[in-house]
Amino acid sequence: MTYRVLILGGRGRIGSAVANDILTHTQADITITGRSPDTNLDLGERVKFLVLDLTEVEKLRDAIAQSDLVIHCAGPFHYRDTEVLEICIDQGSNYIDVSDHRSYTQKALNLHEKAVKAGVTAIINTGIFPGISNSLVSQVIAQFDVPEKIHLSYLVSGSGGAGVTVMRTTFLGLQHSFEAWINGEWRLIQPYTDREELIFPAPYRRSGVYWFDMPETITLPHSFPTVKTVITKFGSVPDFYNHLTWITAHIFPRWLMQKNQTIEFLSHVSHRMTDFSNIFTGIGVAVRAEVTGQKDDKTVVYTATLLHKNTAIASGVGTGSIAKLLLESKLKHPGVSPVEAALPTNLFTEIMQEREIEINYHWLTI
Structure with a gap:
């Protein structure tokens, strides 16, 4: 089965890094979005481009309906509403974002119970x-x-x-x-x-x-x-x-x-x-x-x-690795959760080793 991933804001530096990571580590097909056409994009066989502004709600809803996983990279998130997440919950699509501001985080967490009832896994604050x-x-x-x-x-x-x-x-x-x-x-x-x-x-x-x-x-x-x-x-x-x-x-x-x-x-x-x-x-x-x-x-x-x-590539690794785990059904955590509450440490260790990211540790007794 070929999964379909929608990356909102996928033309930006972070969104592009996420797309490249998913293309490298999965067989998923990807649709990336931007607010205007771009004839300079070298998309490859597994990537499509969709002109989409997040204010075009019906077009957004249709794109989400055709996707198994939605990744929200269209920042900055300081003033973003949760409409994308709400549509994902309504339509039963799993969701990831690279949100990096508490105002959006709090609004997203308020939708936790709704996502639990819908059986949707929504993991926020991924990236580096x-x-x-x-x-x-x-x-x-x-x-x-x-x-x-x-x-x-x-x-x-x-x-x-x-x-x-x-x-x-x-x-x-x-x-x-x-x-x-x-x-x-x-x-x-x-x-x-x-x-x-x-x-x-x-x-x-x-x-x-x-x-x-x-x-x-x-x-x-x-x-x-x-x-x-x-x-x-x-x-x-x-x-x-x-x-x-x-x-x-x-x-x-x-x-x-x-x-x-x-x-x-x-x-x-x-x-x-x-x-x-x-x-x-x-x-x-x-x-x-x-x-x-x-x-x-x-x-x-x-x-x-x-x-x-x-x-930027490190951010792509953080988000792309979560996407891979969701697509492979290794990670399932219904509700809206920050990454530390959703990702078990054994899976974190696995994805860091897979991406050859070295972690150094140091103990000190006081």
């Missing part, structure tokens, strides 16, 4: 971060008797191989303070504050990271109820970009940062800058997951790290 990062935490937490604190940090070199949409996501994430789970209570955090210099694997070594609003800050406390603190931090390479981002977050007037024209200007300028710096820094990503907790009546810290030379 969130996505593989969440599963990395889940794998580490499995080593503890009582996990108590999660500290997730990410580094991206240059553009990460992603497009302007990811730049928009970064600047949109600087607009508002956000709640984080700290010492068993929700506290308000200002974005791009509290710089920490952490040790990452080579070639990154010691690098600076800052508080950043990610959906993990709300999903991980619910997925792992004994955890009292969840920290999510992000940094750029070279460090020069961190200082520019800090200035944008704390010096620029708030009213200016909330204008669409400002976000578009900053996104395009930043993308041009990183296109140049990519020559020297590469476009890789490092993920560092540190968990503190109790094991054998001792307080221990367990750190796991992974690297990938291309951030």
Whole structure:
């Protein structure tokens, strides 16, 4: 049986990476969508292109009806509604997305019971971060008797191989303070504050990271109820970009940062800058997951790290591997779930080994 996969926003850098991963690791046929025709696309025999705007509800509904799996890559997700997910639930189609903002995550999670009743598996926040990062935490937490604190940090070199949409996501994430789970209570955090210099694997070594609003800050406390603190931090390479981002977050007037024209200007300028710096820094990503907790009546810290030379391709791996598991019926989890609540650690280990992604571990007893 040949499965049919619909990738919304499949022409973008992340969507293209997801499509390539699925083409490499499955026999599925793929339909990718975009808002305008593109005669330069080299699609291949198993890929079709569909001109589709998400506001064309009937056309969207028809495309979903013809698909076994729908993958939503049409970000940024800060202001997306859940219409795509709702149509999938109504029509019984499984769903994955690369959503990366808490507003969308919360709206999607509100549809959990409806998806359970429909028998639909909807897995949100796949990709690299969130996505593989969440599963990395889940794998580490499995080593503890009582996990108590999660500290997730990410580094991206240059553009990460992603497009302007990811730049928009970064600047949109600087607009508002956000709640984080700290010492068993929700506290308000200002974005791009509290710089920490952490040790990452080579070639990154010691690098600076800052508080950043990610959906993990709300999903991980619910997925792992004994955890009292969840920290999510992000940094750029070279460090020069961190200082520019800090200035944008704390010096620029708030009213200016909330204008669409400002976000578009900053996104395009930043993308041009990183296109140049990519020559020297590469476009890789490092993920560092540190968990503190109790094991054998001792307080221990367990750190796991992974690297990938291309951030966009890593996102494709995170989402594409989940797609493969769903298509092969190895993964079935009715409802709307973040990836760490849906993907068992044994399957995560399997897909990381299949993709030859190395994970390094380090124990420390306090």
